[in-house]
Amino acid sequence: MALWLCRAGRHGEHEQKFLDDGKVYLTWRGLDRDLSAVADLKALRKLLAEKYPKFTAGHLTQNSGQLWAFAHRMSQGDWVAVPSKRKTIHIGEITGTYVFVPEGPDPYFHCRNVRWLETNISRTNFDRDILNSLGAFTTVCQIKRNDAEARVRAMRANKWKSVGIKPQVATVEAEEGTTDETSADALDLEQIARDEIARLIEARYSGHGLELLVEAVLNAQGFTTHHSDKGADGGIDILAAPGTLGFGEPRICVQVKSQDTPLERPVLDQLVGTMQHVGADQGLLVCWGGFKKTVINELPRLFFKVRLWDQNDLIDHFLAQYDIRRARGT
Numbered sequence: 001m002a003l004w005l006c007r008a009g010r011h012g013e014h015e016q017k018f019l020d021d022g023k024v025y026l027t028w029r030g031l032d033r034d035l036s037a038v039a040d041l042k043a044l045r046k047l048l049a050e051k052y053p054k055f056t057a058g059h060l061t062q063n064s065g066q067l068w069a070f071a072h073r074m075s076q077g078d079w080v081a082v083p084s085k086r087k088t089i090h091i092g093e094i095t096g097t098y099v100f101v102p103e104g105p106d107p108y109f110h111c112r113n114v115r116w117l118e119t120n121i122s123r124t125n126f127d128r129d130i131l132n133s134l135g136a137f138t139t140v141c142q143i144k145r146n147d148a149e150a151r152v153r154a155m156r157a158n159k160w161k162s163v164g165i166k167p168q169v170a171t172v173e174a175e176e177g178t179t180d181e182t183s184a185d186a187l188d189l190e191q192i193a194r195d196e197i198a199r200l201i202e203a204r205y206s207g208h209g210l211e212l213l214v215e216a217v218l219n220a221q222g223f224t225t226h227h228s229d230k231g232a233d234g235g236i237d238i239l240a241a242p243g244t245l246g247f248g249e250p251r252i253c254v255q256v257k258s259q260d261t262p263l264e265r266p267v268l269d270q271l272v273g274t275m276q277h278v279g280a281d282q283g284l285l286v287c288w289g290g291f292k293k294t295v296i297n298e299l300p301r302l303f304f305k306v307r308l309w310d311q312n313d314l315i316d317h318f319l320a321q322y323d324i325r326r327a328r329g330t
Contacts, residue, residue, distance in 0.1 A: 001075075001079070002149060004142055005143055007140070026067065035098065048063055066138060066139055070098065070110065072098070081134055086120065086310055096112050120261075122289055123195055124195065201213065217318055223241060223246070224245060225238050250282045263285070271283045282307070285309070296308075
């Protein structure tokens, strides 16, 4: 059995279709040819050269390896990791053979059925070396360095957290057409750096400590804050408003959850009710582990009332304030 990386587009733009359809797709636009009918890699490179005449020789080699892996090397029972644009990881089991769908629509001509085992797993649950492998820019590749497949499978029985298995380092000779993280051209260094920042935040601001970080970011943005005591807070962790005394507008009610799993809808409903109780104009819901679809679906209705910050958003705001202060020399 193998573990594969399969990206849902360059920017994760096809992610929701992957999840809703229970499939992983190749998302090369215009590739309306049955790849199972292609005899070998040489024939596949020729097909790509016809379809994409601007491809360089390097592009042809790299892309043919990825397409060949998807159509011919993936197997039922293999696992697939799909990075989310929300900076989490989805893990699924491949349950079907390669399927060509000639009617598309473009670019959904090629797919494999997947049973999603867990979605929105926090990136910090994975060991650094596995995250680095999942940071390859390649769209499709096999993840096998340091016995990664066995270690990720073991995470399932440990609530999708690292089990601390010592990696079995092995040197693997690459065969023709192999596309794995050892042959990927580049890693997403920005994402790797953000993963390290996330680990540092988790280590220093666990539990209620995350409220202190959120409050510090709001203070740096010019808000005066009131931080509720630990314990039952009625849905209020932080109250914030602009100005020296905090009498400006908008008046914001903030709820912070440090859990590493996506948040359910009831917490959002509680925040909206609390906003009315304290006379807040707007609400900010922060959850380190992100949000379930039931929460995301409410965003259009609450666009002028509520904002959501997941792990990635919090890091964005933290880094923005860091850059401002570094530029000022403060």
